[in-house]
Amino acid sequence: MTTIKPFPIEVRGSASRPLGMSPARFLRDYWQKRPLLIRQAFADFQLPLQPDDLAGLACEPAALARLIVHDAKRDRWHVNSGPLSEADFAKTPDSDWTLLVQDVDKWDADVAGLLQHFSFLPSWRVDDIMVSYAEPGGGVGAHIDQYDVFLLQGLGQRHWAISDDPLAPKAFRHDVELKQLAHFEPTHEWLLEPGDMLYLPPGVPHDGAAFGGPCMTFSVGMRAPSQAELTGDLADFIAEHLPEELRYADPDLTPARATGEIDRAAIERLKSALPFAAALREDMLHDWFGRFITRYRNAQLAAPLEKPLNDTALARQLAGGAHLLRHPWSRMAWIRRKSGCTLYVSGQAYPATPALAQQLCEQRELALERIPDAIENSLLLALVNDGHLLPRKSRRRR
Ligand code: SIN
Ligand code: CO
Numbered sequence: 001m002t003t004i005k006p007f008p009i010e011v012r013g014s015a016s017r018p019l020g021m022s023p024a025r026f027l028r029d030y031w032q033k034r035p036l037l038i039r040q041a042f043a044d045f046q047l048p049l050q051p052d053d054l055a056g057l058a059c060e061p062a063a064l065a066r067l068i069v070h071d072a073k074r075d076r077w078h079v080n081s082g083p084l085s086e087a088d089f090a091k092t093p094d095s096d097w098t099l100l101v102q103d104v105d106k107w108d109a110d111v112a113g114l115l116q117h118f119s120f121l122p123s124w125r126v127d128d129i130m131v132s133y134a135e136p137g138g139g140v141g142a143h144i145d146q147y148d149v150f151l152l153q154g155l156g157q158r159h160w161a162i163s164d165d166p167l168a169p170k171a172f173r174h175d176v177e178l179k180q181l182a183h184f185e186p187t188h189e190w191l192l193e194p195g196d197m198l199y200l201p202p203g204v205p206h207d208g209a210a211f212g213g214p215c216m217t218f219s220v221g222m223r224a225p226s227q228a229e230l231t232g233d234l235a236d237f238i239a240e241h242l243p244e245e246l247r248y249a250d251p252d253l254t255p256a257r258a259t260g261e262i263d264r265a266a267i268e269r270l271k272s273a274l275p276f277a278a279a280l281r282e283d284m285l286h287d288w289f290g291r292f293i294t295r296y297r298n299a300q301l302a303a304p305l306e307k308p309l310n311d312t313a314l315a316r317q318l319a320g321g322a323h324l325l326r327h328p329w330s331r332m333a334w335i336r337r338k339s340g341c342t343l344y345v346s347g348q349a350y351p352a353t354p355a356l357a358q359q360l361c362e363q364r365e366l367a368l369e370r371i372p373d374a375i376e377n378s379l380l381l382a383l384v385n386d387g388h389l390l391p392r393k394s395r396r397r398r
Contacts, residue, residue, distance in 0.1 A: 007034060009164070009188060013041035013197070023120035032148060032201045035164055037190055041197035042117075047154050048110035051133045051214060054099065057107055058084045064102040068140055068178070072096050077141065077176045098138035098210070105129040111218070118150070118220055127223035134158075134210035134217075142184035142207035144170060148222040150199050151208065153192040155216035160198055161186035163205040170205070181205055238276075248273050258354070260361020262290060262335045286335045287342070287349060294331045295347035302327040302346065302387035314381050314391070322391045324366040324380065330388040332361045343379065345388050352379050360389075367394065 007029050011020030018041045019026045030036045058065035060083075067080040067088055080088060084099075105112040111129050118126060127147065131154075142161075151160070164187050171182045184205055191211060192198065200206055202224070208217065225233075250269050257263075270289055271278040277285055309317075318324075326332070334343045334357035343352035343360065352360075356376045359366060366389070372380060383389040 009035060010037045010039065010190075013038045013043070015043065018042060018117055018197075026199075027120070030199060030201075034201065035162055035188075035204055036199045037160075037188075037192075038197045038199070040193075040195050042152065042195040045152075045154060045195035047194075047216065048114065048218075049104065049108055049131060049216075051155070051216060053108070054101055054104070054131055054133050054216070055089055057104065058082065058099055058101050059086065060107075063107070066100045067092070067097065068100070068138075069093065069097040070137070070139075070141070072137065077178055077180075079177055092135070095135050096137040098132055098134035098140065100130060100132045100140070102130045103128040104131045114152070114218060114220065121222070125222050125224070127221045130219040130221060132215075132217045132219070134215045136210050136212060136215075138215070139207065139209035140178055141176070141180040142205055143178065143180050144203050144205050145200070145221070146202050146226075147224055148199070148201050150197055150220040151192075152197045152218040152220065153194050153215075154218050155194060156213045157211040158192045158208050158215050158217055159189065159211045160192055160206065160208045161189045162198075162200065162207075163187045168205050170203070246273075258358045258361075260333050260358050261354075262286075262293070262333050290333060290335050290342060290344035291347045291349060294333050294344040298329055298331060298346055300329040302330050304387050305385050308385040309381065311377060311381050314384060315377070317391045318368055318380075321394045323394050324368075324384065324389040325392045326360070326364050326366070327388050327390060332357075332388075334358070334361065340375065345383065345386070348386065350379050350382055351375060356380075365392075 013020045018038070020036075020038045020041070021029075026036070057063050058067070063082070065082045065084050067082070067084055069078045069080075069092065070076075071078070089099075105115060105128055111131065114129060115123075115126060139158075161184075163185060165185070168185065169181070169183045173180045173182045184207060186205075186207070190196075190198070248269065250266070252265070252269075254265075267282075267286065267289070270285070280288075330346050332343060332345050334341045334352060334354065336354060341352050341354045341357050343350045343357040353373070353375055356372070356379065360383075380389065384391060
C-alpha cells in the first residue's frame with residue numbers, strides 16, 4: 001500500500017497553477033517552512049535574457065556582478081566582484097565557473113516581467129531577481145541563504161542538492177569568502193530542466209551546479225530585514241522624532257548610598273523614559289545602559305597598555321605600595337547582579353565585587369589596604385592593561 005505524504009517535496013505545475021497548488025496552500029504548507037520542487041512550473045519557459053546580454057550587463061560599472069571560478073582539483077574558489085570587463089570573460093576556463101548578477105529586474109523589463117507570477121506575495125517582500133550563467137560544474141558551492149528564494153531554471157540543466165535535515169550543521173568554511181558550508185550532506189538531489197523551479201525557505205543548505213552544458217538560473221529572492229536592522233532603524237527613527245528637552249530625569253532622587261551604583265530606581269526611571277526598553281530583558285537593558293552612560297559625552301578614551309602586565313608584575317607593584325590612579329577620562333559606574341556586580345568603564349564591562357567597584361568609583365587614586373581576591377585581582381589587572389588605572393609609586397608625606 002502506498003502512503004500519501006502530507007507535504008510532498010516534489011509536485012508538477014500547470015499553466016493555471018505554476019506552484020503545482022493554489023497559492024494559499026503553498027503559503028500554508030511550504031512558505032517559510034519546507035522546500036518544494038515544482039516540475040514545469042513554467043512549461044515552455046521563454047528565456048527573457050540571453051547569456052550575452054547578461055555578460056554585457058555584468059560589465060556595467062553600476063551592476064552588482066560576481067564571476068566565480070572553482071579550481072576543483074585544489075578546491076580553491078576565486079571570486080571577482082567586479083566591475084567586470086570582457087577580458088575577465090576571455091580568461092574563463094571551459095568549465096566550473098559562474099557569473100551572477102543581482103537586481104537584473106531593475107535593468108531588464110522582460111526579467112522584471114517574471115515577477116507578475118509572484119503577485120501572491122506582498123511586493124515589498126520581493127528583493128530582486130538574480131540571474132546566473134554557468135558552464136558545466138559552475139556554481140557557488142554549498143551554502144545557506146537567509147531569505148526565501150525561488151530558483152527558476154531558465155536554460156540548460158542544473159543539478160541541485162539540498163538538505164531538509166533541520167539538524168544539518170551550519171558552520172562556514174573559513175577559507176572561502178563565499179560563506180560556504182564546511183559540511184554538506186544532501187538529503188535530496190535533482191536535475192532541473194528549463195521551467196522547473198525549486199523553492200527554498202531560509203536556512204536550507206543547498207548546492208547547485210550547471211550540468212552538461214551552459215545553464216542559466218533566475219533566482220527570485222525575498223527580503224527579510226534582520227531584527228538587528230529593524231531595531232537600529234527604529235531607534236534612529238524614534239530618535240529623530242524626539243524633542244531635545246525630553247531627557248533622563250530624576251526629580252525623585254534621594255541621597256546616593258553608593259555614588260557609583262546604577263541602582264534599581266535609576267533603572268526604573270530609564271524604563272519610564274524609554275517605554276519600549278521596558279520590554280527588553282532586564283540584563284540586556286542593564287548591560288546597554290552601563291556601557292552607554294560610561295561612554296556618553298566622553299571626549300577621549302584611555303589607551304590600552306602597549307605591553308600588558310601579567311598578574312605577578314601587578315602584584316609586585318601593589319605589594320611595593322603602588323597606588324592605582326584612575327585615568328581622567330575613564331568614567332565608571334556599576335550595577336548589582338544576582339551575585340557580584342558588573343563594573344562599566346568607558347563602555348566596557350568587567351565582572352567585579354560591589355565593594356571594589358564602589359571604591360574604584362569613589363576614589364581617583366586607589367590604595368589597597370587588603371589583599372584583593374581572585375575576581376578583584378583579575379579586575380585590577382584588566383583595568384590596568386586597558387589603561388583605566390595607572391600604577392603610580394605612592395607619594396610619601398613629608
Ligand atoms: C545560482 O547560482 O544561480 C543560485 C545561487 C544560490 O544558490 O543562491
Ligand atoms: Co543560495
